[in-house]
Amino acid sequence: MGARWKGKGSEAIALGDPMSKIVLQLQSSLIQSEAQGLLCGCSVLLAVEAEQVDLLNRACFGKLITTAEKDKKWFQLGLDEAFYLCYSLKCLKIFGEDKCLLNDEDLWLCIKSKKAMFPDFYRAYSHLRMKNWVVKSGNRYGVDFVAYRHHPALVHSEFAVVLTEGDGDTNGRSKMWSDIHCTTRLCGGVAKTLLVLNINKMVRVLFLHLV
Amino acid sequence: MEVVRLESCLGAESDDETPHGQYTKDDDEEEYFYASGSLSKLQPRKVVSKARWNPEIEMAEVIVQKGSLWKTTGIARGGIVCCSIEEVLFLAEIGALLLLDDFSAVISLEDIYTKVANGKSGCNWEHFQAYKQLKSLGYIIRRRGVPWSLKGVNGGNECVSSKGSLESGLLDLESEDKRSIIEMFSGMQINEARPVFDVYLPNSKFRKSAPGNPSFVICFTRGHPPFRAELEAVERQCVGVSLKFCHVEHGRVSFFSFDLVELPVLP
Numbered sequence: 100m101g102a103r104w105k106g107k108g109s110e111a112i113a114l115g116d117p118m119s120k121i122v123l124q125l126q127s128s129l130i131q132s133e134a135q136g137l138l139c140g141c142s143v144l145l146a147v148e149a150e151q152v153d154l155l156n157r158a159c160f161g162k163l164i165t166t167a168e169k170d171k172k173w174f175q176l177g178l179d180e181a182f183y184l185c186y187s188l189k190c191l192k193i194f195g196e197d198k199c200l201l202n203d204e205d206l207w208l209c210i211k212s213k214k215a216m217f218p219d220f221y222r223a224y225s226h227l228r229m230k231n232w233v234v235k236s237g238n239r240y241g242v243d244f245v246a247y248r249h250h251p252a253l254v255h256s257e258f259a260v261v262l263t264e265g266d267g268d269t270n271g272r273s274k275m276w277s278d279i280h281c282t283t284r285l286c287g288g289v290a291k292t293l294l295v296l297n298i299n300k301m302v303r304v305l306f307l308h309l310v
Numbered sequence: 311m312e313v314v315r316l317e318s319c320l321g322a323e324s325d326d327e328t329p330h331g332q333y334t335k336d337d338d339e340e341e342y343f344y345a346s347g348s349l350s351k352l353q354p355r356k357v358v359s360k361a362r363w364n365p366e367i368e369m370a371e372v373i374v375q376k377g378s379l380w381k382t383t384g385i386a387r388g389g390i391v392c393c394s395i396e397e398v399l400f401l402a403e404i405g406a407l408l409l410l411d412d413f414s415a416v417i418s419l420e421d422i423y424t425k426v427a428n429g430k431s432g433c434n435w436e437h438f439q440a441y442k443q444l445k446s447l448g449y450i451i452r453r454r455g456v457p458w459s460l461k462g463v464n465g466g467n468e469c470v471s472s473k474g475s476l477e478s479g480l481l482d483l484e485s486e487d488k489r490s491i492i493e494m495f496s497g498m499q500i501n502e503a504r505p506v507f508d509v510y511l512p513n514s515k516f517r518k519s520a521p522g523n524p525s526f527v528i529c530f531t532r533g534h535p536p537f538r539a540e541l542e543a544v545e546r547q548c549v550g551v552s553l554k555f556c557h558v559e560h561g562r563v564s565f566f567s568f569d570l571v572e573l574p575v576l577p
């Protein structure tokens with residue numbers, strides 16, 4: 100199953116405006132404005148300017164919080180997204196709940212304390228993002244992530260991603276055939292292919308199995 | 311044999327499948343904007359209420375009340391309306407409330423987010439997401455265990471903090487309120503799952519002095535669906551009230567109820 104573009108011209112728009120370029124623009128804009136995020140529960144809140152709202156939307160990071168504030172716009176980022184901007188793209192500094200700047204290691208430990216499976220999730224998230232796939236939460240479909248070839252307004256997501264780890268299973272899933280049937284049935288119903296991403300701690304290589 | 315029926319409800323979008331294998335409507339495009347241009351803008355408000363933050367009780371005391379929203383927001387406390395951080399943040403986000411400090415300086419949205427982030431005011435970000443979702447749909451919500459109105463005469467003797475603890479001298483409570491406070495304390499033990507918000511259906515005739523029983527109670531767990539033992543413990547705490555378990559992830563708020571059913575014997 101290949102890409103399902105939404106409407107005429109979407110594929111051309113996507114080709115003319117590659118995701119790698121959009122993410123680079125976002126990265127440099129955030130570096131220039133010395134962007135700061137506030138760790139808030141399992142989200143990171145980010146105050147940005149109008150130009151950055153556009154870049155965040157086009158690069159598919161986070162979600163705009165509708166507020167009445169005129170001069171600042173607020174975005175809510177997931178932990179994967181925020182950590183990616185902070186650690187992989189180095190364009191965001193994150194402050195803790197006590198308003199102290201968190202270095203990468205402290206941030207990692209802090210997030211892990213909130214979400215024990217974050218390391219595996221983050222490996223998968225960053226692996227896909229570095230290949231310029233757009234990665235969003237899969238909770239709407241009962242999977243870990245959904246992956247898009249470009250912006251979701253232009254293309255339907257191709258993959259519903261489920262993580263497994265080593266020989267076992269990160270999320271307690273795929274232990275029974277009924278799990279596989281359940282997930283593939285749902286994915287088939289929404290025209291996605293189930294991608295089982297195996298994270299192997301020893302070798303640190305991801306094998307992609309298409310189901 | 312008991313069966314637990316699991317259902318998702320309350321405003322979560324449904325993925326309805328056609329039975330013939332055709333692709334369903336893909337909801338991915340909700341809220342995604344590729345072309346430049348910001349999302350829906352809030353209309354600027356002409357009438358804005360004001361409240362002063364009181365750090366001793368971790369609540370805001372309303373000093374200027376505008377609009378009918380106060381019929382269903384805040385608790386009445388010796389003639390003053392006090393609101394919790396989630397109520398403050400909801401109203402501040404939509405521009406209906408200005409929060410001031412002791413020097414009458416405006417507390418910025420950023421500082422209000424920080425208050426939620428550090429959790430001292432008794433509401434974390436995930437709880438706030440649930441509150442905001444329900445409030446936006448028109449439901450009436452209060453923290454479980456916090457009475458809508460306190461009839462104490464002397465404001466100095468009373469203290470209802472955001473955690474629902476009471477100072478002595480605060481005895482003039484309705485029995486329903488006492489029971490809910492006891493429930494709340496007994497719930498604050500080993501249980502991972504706990505009831506957090508009482509929710510009432512939208513009601514233009516709602517009165518804080520006689521709110522009646524909530525239509526349902528919102529519960530949170532610690533990162534996993536409730537185990538059966540947790541479910542039963544919360545049911546014992548909240549006898550006779552419908553429970554809904556909330557899951558917040560990546561900005562998406564879902565509510566689930568787990569109901570015990572007896573399947574009929576079919577002919």
